[in-house]
Amino acid sequence: MTFLPVLIFLAALLYASVGHAGASGYLAAMALVGMSAEVMKPSALVLNLLVSSIGTVAFARxxxxxxxxxxxxxxxxxxxxxxGGAAKLDGSWYKPLVGVVLLVAAVRLLFGKLPTVENTGRPNDTNIPQMPPIWLSVLLGAGIGFLAGLTGTGGGIFLTPLLLLMGWAKAKEAAGTSVAFILVNSLAGLAGKPSSLAHLPPSLWLWAIAAVAGGSLGAILGSKRLPPPSLRRLLALVLLIAAAKLIFTIK
Structure with missing residues (x-):
């Protein structure tokens, strides 16, 4: 448990630097120490809320x-x-589902192109992005939002690559939009089941300090440079290990 705040700090640092809040990283860290689904989901949303608030202000400015x-x-x-936040999933369903989300996040870290000022994820960055149809955005947002509430994430790991792949936003715009999207989803997820706050652990305050410190630093650095590749690989390894544990360990 003593290394958990360190993992949370690293996750917040990396994710905040690319316009995310780090929920998948927090869930992975908690999975590694064997926390229950009842603790993981609200804790990840609270940490997500803190870091996404910082990121929203930083990218908006x-x-x-x-x-x-x-x-x-x-x-x-x-x-x-x-x-999605109000839905109750038994641990035997929740943990494998979160494991798949962590697996997606790990693959993105290892092989995907994260949004930064230097890296847009698209070769024709000089082109003006085309806005998606409103009806399509609402429909896609609904699907991502439900998955976000169900798993205790903010949905940024799905929205950001979608915006870049479809050419709907440039790098900084995708990051700034995604972090605000994560913020409202985290709020909605917690509002869906306020009783889950009773399961927050006593040590959450320490995790919150780590998340805020990492998130603040990441948001500042995000507009200037790419996160170190070694940090990305380290976090990806943590995500992979946690995903395997959640998917294949039956309790």
């Missing part, structure tokens, strides 16, 4: 937030994140 891009995704996501 940098002019990297698009309201037009954000609101249709958020409109679809918020009610579904609420219902």
């Amino acid at each position: 940098a002019g990297a937030f698009s309201w037009r891009l954000f609101w249709p995704f958020a409109l679809g996501a918020i009610p579904l994140a609420y219902f």
